[in-house]
Amino acid sequence: MVRRSASILSRLLANPSSPFTAPSRSITYMPRPGDGAPRIVTLIPGDGIGPLVTGAVEQVMEAMHAPVHFERYEVRGNMRKVPEEVIESVKRNKVCLKGGLATPVGGGVSSLNMQLRKELDIFASLVNCINVPGLVTRHENVDIVVIRENTEGEYSGLEHEVVPGVVESLKVITKFCSERIARYAFEYAYLNNRKKVTAVHKANIMKLADGLFLESCREVAKNYSGITYNEIIVDNCCMQLVAKPEQFDVMVTPNLYGNLIANTAAGIAGGTGVMPGGNVGAEHAIFEQGASAGNVGNDKIVEQKKANPVALLLSSAMMLRHLRFPTFADRLETAVKQVIQEGKCRTKDLGGDCTTQEVVDAVIAALE
Amino acid sequence: MTMAANLARRLIGNRSTQILGADSSSGAATSVARAFCSSSTPITATLFPGDGIGPEIAESVKKVFTTAGVPIEWEEHYVGTEIDPRTQSFLTWDSLESVRRNKVGLKGPMATPIGKGHRSLNLTLRKELNLYANVRPCYSLPGYKTRYDDVDLITIRENTEGEYSGLEHQVVRGVVESLKIITRQASLRVAEYAFLYAKTHGRERVSAIHKANIMQKTDGLFLKCCREVAEKYPEITYEEVVIDNCCMMLVKNPALFDVLVMPNLYGDIISDLCAGLVGGLGLTPSCNIGEDGVALAEAVHGSAPDIAGKNLANPTALLLSGVMMLRHLKLNEQAEQIHSAIINTIAEGKYRTADLGGSSTTTEFTKAICDHL
Numbered sequence: 113m114v115r116r117s118a119s120i121l122s123r124l125l126a127n128p129s130s131p132f133t134a135p136s137r138s139i140t141y142m143p144r145p146g147d148g149a150p151r152i153v154t155l156i157p158g159d160g161i162g163p164l165v166t167g168a169v170e171q172v173m174e175a176m177h178a179p180v181h182f183e184r185y186e187v188r189g190n191m192r193k194v195p196e197e198v199i200e201s202v203k204r205n206k207v208c209l210k211g212g213l214a215t216p217v218g219g220g221v222s223s224l225n226m227q228l229r230k231e232l233d234i235f236a237s238l239v240n241c242i243n244v245p246g247l248v249t250r251h252e253n254v255d256i257v258v259i260r261e262n263t264e265g266e267y268s269g270l271e272h273e274v275v276p277g278v279v280e281s282l283k284v285i286t287k288f289c290s291e292r293i294a295r296y297a298f299e300y301a302y303l304n305n306r307k308k309v310t311a312v313h314k315a316n317i318m319k320l321a322d323g324l325f326l327e328s329c330r331e332v333a334k335n336y337s338g339i340t341y342n343e344i345i346v347d348n349c350c351m352q353l354v355a356k357p358e359q360f361d362v363m364v365t366p367n368l369y370g371n372l373i374a375n376t377a378a379g380i381a382g383g384t385g386v387m388p389g390g391n392v393g394a395e396h397a398i399f400e401q402g403a404s405a406g407n408v409g410n411d412k413i414v415e416q417k418k419a420n421p422v423a424l425l426l427s428s429a430m431m432l433r434h435l436r437f438p439t440f441a442d443r444l445e446t447a448v449k450q451v452i453q454e455g456k457c458r459t460k461d462l463g464g465d466c467t468t469q470e471v472v473d474a475v476i477a478a479l480e
Numbered sequence: 481m482t483m484a485a486n487l488a489r490r491l492i493g494n495r496s497t498q499i500l501g502a503d504s505s506s507g508a509a510t511s512v513a514r515a516f517c518s519s520s521t522p523i524t525a526t527l528f529p530g531d532g533i534g535p536e537i538a539e540s541v542k543k544v545f546t547t548a549g550v551p552i553e554w555e556e557h558y559v560g561t562e563i564d565p566r567t568q569s570f571l572t573w574d575s576l577e578s579v580r581r582n583k584v585g586l587k588g589p590m591a592t593p594i595g596k597g598h599r600s601l602n603l604t605l606r607k608e609l610n611l612y613a614n615v616r617p618c619y620s621l622p623g624y625k626t627r628y629d630d631v632d633l634i635t636i637r638e639n640t641e642g643e644y645s646g647l648e649h650q651v652v653r654g655v656v657e658s659l660k661i662i663t664r665q666a667s668l669r670v671a672e673y674a675f676l677y678a679k680t681h682g683r684e685r686v687s688a689i690h691k692a693n694i695m696q697k698t699d700g701l702f703l704k705c706c707r708e709v710a711e712k713y714p715e716i717t718y719e720e721v722v723i724d725n726c727c728m729m730l731v732k733n734p735a736l737f738d739v740l741v742m743p744n745l746y747g748d749i750i751s752d753l754c755a756g757l758v759g760g761l762g763l764t765p766s767c768n769i770g771e772d773g774v775a776l777a778e779a780v781h782g783s784a785p786d787i788a789g790k791n792l793a794n795p796t797a798l799l800l801s802g803v804m805m806l807r808h809l810k811l812n813e814q815a816e817q818i819h820s821a822i823i824n825t826i827a828e829g830k831y832r833t834a835d836l837g838g839s840s841t842t843t844e845f846t847k848a849i850c851d852h853l
Contacts, residue, residue: 215693217703217720223694250627266643266660271697277664281698283643287654314745320648321658347749351756354627354731368691372749375724379731405728 141438148179151435154201154208155182159189161409161419162211165401168421168472169209169428175476178432178440182209187224189214189408194227202232208398209431211424212407222269229262234393235289236296237262237370239402241377241387246453247462253358254381259300260370261293262391267367285321285366290328296392297329297364298336308340308361309333312349312369325366350376357381371404378403385420385461386452388427390434399431400424406461413460417467420459422448425475447478522553523809526578529556530588532783533793538588540795540846541802544821547850550806550814555582559590559601569604576608579776584809586802587778591785606639611768611776612666613673614639614747617804618754621763623827624836628757630735635754636677637747638670639768644744662698662743667705673769674706674741675713685717686710689726689742689750702743726750730757755780762835765800767808775808777801791841794833796822799849821852 155170157163173180183205185198202208215223228234237260243252270282294311301309311329315322326343333341344352346369352359353376365373378387389402401407401423413419425448432441451457457474458464466474529538538556545552557575566573579585590601605611614637620629647659671688678686688706692699703720710718721729723746729736730750734757742750755764761781768776779797787793799822806815825831831848832838840848 217692279697281660283658285656320656347752350753354756375727379728405724
């Protein structure tokens with residue numbers, strides 16, 4: 113390991129104009145006996161482009177000889193519910209990597225993504241929307257982390273038809289969940305040296321529901337005096353994101369607004385094909401493409417095998433860090449960023465024309 | 481209803497609305513009445529100047545309209561200082577009656593006073609006049625550069641129900657429920673308007689924005705209604721887009737969208753997002769459509785009390801909303817004239833107000849537009 117760090121350092125020193133910055137995290141850590149034993153991770157390939165991109169991750173992990181072993185389970189979006197064995201597996205392994213699961217529109221099947229999250233109580237969804245060097249977008253200086261409450265809110269799934277032609281849907285906000293997500297957001301900000309947390313809401317209209325969310329955030333904010341806290345209404349927030357995204361740092365939101373904000377922020381920073389993210393609970397973590405738009409892809413992309421594996425590769429780097437293998441995470445991230453920077457091998461959503469396999473080969477070649 | 485309208489109806493028979501191709505509400509007959517009036521009989525429209533910068537920009541609109549020779553007579557109404565018991569808000573009953581009578585109105589920014597015991601002004605207008613659709617065209621203004629150059633879309637938002645029904649309650653301490661209501665009637669109404677708008681303005685595609693994969697029954701009902709209406713307009717392409725895809729596509733490539741129709745909450749967020757794409761709320765026109773052909777155009781920005789009275793305000797939003805109002809009244813020639821004048825003035829860049837990066841006053845900007853007419 114020392115040899116590898118030395119080689120990275122010598123390369124950086126020899127080439128001061130190297131475009132990618134040194135890893136900001138310390139590479140040296142004290143491994144304990146047995147740390148190198150392979151960890152088992154549940155793998156759910158999913159639908160659409162899911163198998164393509166998870167296949168990409170498997171290939172790269174193997175090329176790196178990462179101490180990660182995948183236990184694969186097939187779950188399709190049109191299943192009634194997530195199979196028991198999959199839930200058992202995630203409970204056992206504590207970490208899961210998954211591709212997108214399509215939720216059929218108007219189908220009478222409740223979303224499997226939501227089911228997984230509720231069963232395993234994975235309450236926080238994190239997307240890091242950051243400009244990737246080498247990828248030109250309309251907005252610069254974007255570095256936003258969107259932390260979204262994942263279990264309740266508008267996605268409670270409690271709907272009923274009152275009389276024919278009139279349907280009601282319940283949006284449930286509880287103090288318990290709001291406090292939990294606020295605490296998570298502030299702790300994340302504290303541990304990652306972030307300066308500002310913004311709560312996104314619509315409390316001028318939904319006074320009780322979003323009012324409760326805001327109250328919880330304000331209470332938690334009192335315990336973190338070093339972090340600035342402010343609030344913004346969701347429609348104004350979207351407008352500001354499009355006009356001046358650099359004013360946002362960490363954003364904490366309830367379920368639906370988080371979905372919209374995460375996808376908007378991912379879009380301005382380069383697209384959902386490159387943003388890493390993860391879902392985390394008190395005991396389990398599921399890593400998948402950060403923002404949800406396009407995580408299943410359409411038939412054309414599946415046929416031509418031109419899905420963008422970057423988001424899932426960067427999410428698996430987050431997973432490696434979570435599993436306490438920081439050096440492997442750094443190597444993977446550096447390789448992926450180098451491939452994007454060079455610009456020779458990009459999929460369609462980034463303006464290029466490569467297939468998934470070509471990107472994977474380029475990443476493996478860039479590993480060292 | 482004027483005599484001219486009654487005569488017209490009897491002459492052409494009950495099929496008059498179909499022949500004239502206007503929308504199915506009785507607003508068509510009123511427009512017929514106007515078309516039959518000679519241009520010397522002015523149309524009365526209600527004007528709410530509003531608060532803050534409202535009066536200044538309303539002046540600006542009046543000046544531009546007079547210079548363009550628009551046959552409109554303004555009936556001005558102000559927000560009262562006391563709560564009117566008939567409306568439960570600061571808007572008087574007379575103001576609302578005036579809008580109901582005239583069928584068109586133009587509204588400046590109104591600041592709802594803080595306090596309890598009264599409804600917000602916008603809510604009062606919406607409920608009393610039954611304004612069910614909010615239409616906001618968003619297009620890139622040539623000459624005013626933002627990061628997006630090719631935006632040309634219209635958002636049509638259902639304005640009465642959905643998540644903004646205001647029905648919330650605390651179940652037990654620490655647990656709150658909020659009801660989102662979708663009805664077939666309201667969804668059909670707004671879908672009909674959206675497709676009609678698309679047809680009359682020559683638009684080719686209508687996209688319904690939803691989250692029906694999660695909210696299956698509510699957004700599912702909305703989509704079902706949109707599909708039903710889509711079948712009646714086979715020449716217009718209809719598609720359905722999930723809202724997270726929509727947000728991402730809007731910020732990556734807004735040229736993909738044409739007309740967007742959506743329920744209340746998504747509409748609120750998406751229309752503000754689109755306003756951000758083209759330069760902010762200071763440049764965005766908006767029009768609320770109600771039953772019986774009522775149209776209330778409004779400026780959606782705030783009342784900006786810090787620059788009130790200083791002749792610094794940007795009247796573009798209210799002017800463009802006035803243009804929308806003229807188009808609703810089928811005074812298309814003058815609408816085009818004023819519209820081109822505004823676009824050319826901003827494109828030239830010599831006269832721009834402070835928020836667009838220039839240093840002109842409101843009066844200078846207005847004069848420049850009048851000169852361009």
